Amino acid sequence: MNTEKYPSALLENAVNEFSKLPGIGRKSALRLVLHLLRQEKETVTAFGQSLINLRNEIKTCRICHNISDTEICKICASPVRNRSLLCIVENIRDVMLFENTHQFNGLYHVLGGVISPMDGIGPNDLEITSLIERCTNDNISELILALPATMEGDTTSFYIYRKIKDKPVKVTTLSRGVAIGDDLEYTDEITLGRSLVNRIPYENSTGK
Amino acid sequence: MYIDEISILNFKNLKDVQVSFSSRLNCFIGNNGAGKTNLMDAVYYLSFCKSFFNASDQINIMHNEEFFIINGIYNRFNSKEAVSCALQKGQKKLFKRNSKIYNKLADHIGLLPLVMISPSDVNLLLGGSAERRKFMDGVISQYDPNYLDDLIHYNRAVFQRNNLLRQFTSENYFDQELLSVWDSRLIEHGNRIHLKRSRFVKDIIPVFQKYYSFISMENERVGLAHQSDLYNSSFELLLNDNVNRDRALQYTTTGIHKDELLFNIDEYPIKKLGSQGQKKTYLVALKMAQFNFIAEISGMKPILLLDDIFDKLDRNRVEQIIKLVSGDQFGQIFITDTNRSHLDGILKEMASDFRIFNVTSGSIQQIQ
Secondary structure, rough: OOOOOOOOOHHHHHHHHOOOOOOOOOOHHHHHHHHHOOOOHHHHHHHHHHHHHHHHHHHEEEOOOEEEEEOOOOOHOOOOOOOEEEEEEEHHHHHHHHHHHHOOOEEEEEEEOOEEEHEOOOHHHHHOOOHHHHHOOOOOOEEEEEEOOOOOHHHHHHHHHHHHHOOOOOOEEOOOOOOOOOOOOHHHHHHHHHHOOOOOHHHHHHHO | OOEEEEEEOOOOOOOEEEEEEOOEEEEEOOOOOOOHHHHHHHHHHHHHOOOOOOOOOOHHHHOOEEEEEEHHHEEEEEEEEEEEEEEOOOOOEEEEEEEEOOOOOHHHOOOOOEEEEEEHHHHHHHHHHHHHHHHHHHHHHHHOOHHHHHHHHHHHHHHHHHHHHHHHHHHOOOOOOHHHHHHHHHHHHHHHHHHHHHHHHHHHHHHHHHHHHHOOOOOEEEEEEEEEEEHOOOOOHHHHHHHHHHHHOOOOOOOOHOOEEEEOOOOOHHHHHHHHHHHHHHHHHHHHHHHHHHHHHHHOEEEEEEEEOOOOEEEEHHHHHHHHHHOOOOOOEEEEEHHHHHHHHHHHHHOOOEEEEEEEOOOOOOOO
């Protein structure tokens, strides 16, 4: 229930907008707004303008559906990346995660979600058709399924696999198991059990 | 493993109670509403971090009080364990083992194994099939952590598949390929669950029958059977064969979520043809079989709570039950009754250690 009284409708408006953001309640919203009010006019204008520019000018890469400032994103446009390697991820944040590992030199394909009937998301709401086109036309040799290890993520991986298993593309998926630097005693039984079942030759375990 | 003493403050009608128990047989005599079952529930609470009866914790605080505390001193593998539970109105309950607070209550469950036999068990017979699946799932997941994981995934896959079926109808299309992706999830987890359930039922039947014939003095023959679509056909075929029905009804009509446990007496369903006493005997034998399972897995004899066990049973059967639980495979037992005459005759013949308590309006006195 909203029982707070604000001395100004402008202030209340701003608080309302901030409190729409995830993780921000009305108290935090008020603190942020009051903080902005104490700043120089230029600072706040720059803050607002950056959001407006972001919303108006951001583009989605035509090829991989990552966000980008240009029609084709930096990764897809890069001449040094391996164009036959394609990593399938759920969303834009995952692209950033993989880029930060500095272990991947191929291209990405952002699905924009995973199949979940309870949320009303089916294959047609995702970039699956465009993925299949890429597999057909772009000389892809390996497809890496890097979707979340949830029921919906696994199901989406399986759906994609079935769609392209007849094409001459190797399909791989992220390995799952004991986290690096973890003591075995802190690993849950399910993960540990699966790591045991899907164990790998020792030569492959050093990562280089 | 047994509980040595308990102290209770403001739990239901138990205002301020301290009791020390026998490591074998403890009998509580008192009128209706005196607090016998509440004492049982307090012991249950210390094992399962919740009440046997009330899903809401707050309701267990004595009226007009702000909190309740239950402290128990246990003897577990010959070492002392102090377990306590405190709940303040409007706050989260605090559960401690040897003065250390648990971060996750799930870590505590299993430490102090316990089986409760109560009149409400009859829901297992009279209720829907979900009750009986819950019984199976509860026992199996105690010894197999992967089972619970499969079950959670399976239920989620059914939920998603049903959503998809509804979506097909509301948006007027059908995509066999998409549906079969969910089928494959059901098959993967469902087959494993099926295997474990059928193994469990096979293992429990002889134990259960042994207990039943002991209690009934071999008067009747009882049976227990696991009924599942998956016995007749492979899950994949079942899903394929029923696809039109599933589409019409907009939910998944076959699978292990439709499993049933059939309870029979002389080859007929006990739900319809068993007498009150036979039903009760059936449930007691089933719970004893569960006790056996837990004892084997945990390497400890669980505490056994027999709430209102004399209700509906004839004297012979009661005597058999007491004889049974005073045997070596059972450990600490709690029994409630409204009437002392029942117990006295039986206890006289028993060699093992026992204590009798009188329960009157929330206070408990040892009388023998």
